[in-house]
Amino acid sequence: MTHREKNLESRRQFLKMAVAMSATAALASIAGLVRAADMLHLTDSDPTAKALGYVEDASTTRNPLYKAGSTCANCQFYTGAADGYGPCQLFPGKAVNAKGWCSSYTQKKS
Numbered sequence: 001m002t003h004r005e006k007n008l009e010s011r012r013q014f015l016k017m018a019v020a021m022s023a024t025a026a027l028a029s030i031a032g033l034v035r036a037a038d039m040l041h042l043t044d045s046d047p048t049a050k051a052l053g054y055v056e057d058a059s060t061t062r063n064p065l066y067k068a069g070s071t072c073a074n075c076q077f078y079t080g081a082a083d084g085y086g087p088c089q090l091f092p093g094k095a096v097n098a099k100g101w102c103s104s105y106t107q108k109k110s
């Protein structure tokens with residue numbers, strides 16, 4: 001194999017690898033979206049949720065740590081949309097209600 005042929009071959013291999021990596025990244029992000037939509041909703045009866053005083057509607061809590069206006073939607077551990085359900089770093093694999101609240105609430109940094 002000549003030097004030029006070797007160069008062409010390694011370029012081909014590099015391009016193949018770049019295409020494969022892009023396809024893998026695209027599939028991973030699609031899988032991430034599907035996972036977020038398919039996650040089970042965290043309920044007040046979940047043992048960890050109970051321990052942290054999680055409620056699906058922040059306005060219903062009687063927890064003395066609760067401050068008016070605090071909801072999952074403005075908590076730093078929440079990564080979902082402002083409405084509906086989304087992931088919380090404290091409850092991996094489950095989606096919390098954007099209107100919910102728990103005693104680990106930490107205001108999102110602006």
Ligand code: SF4
Nearest residue numbers: 072075078088102105
């Ligand atoms: S840590 Fe924050 S986002 Fe997670 S359940 Fe508690 S208040 Fe909601």
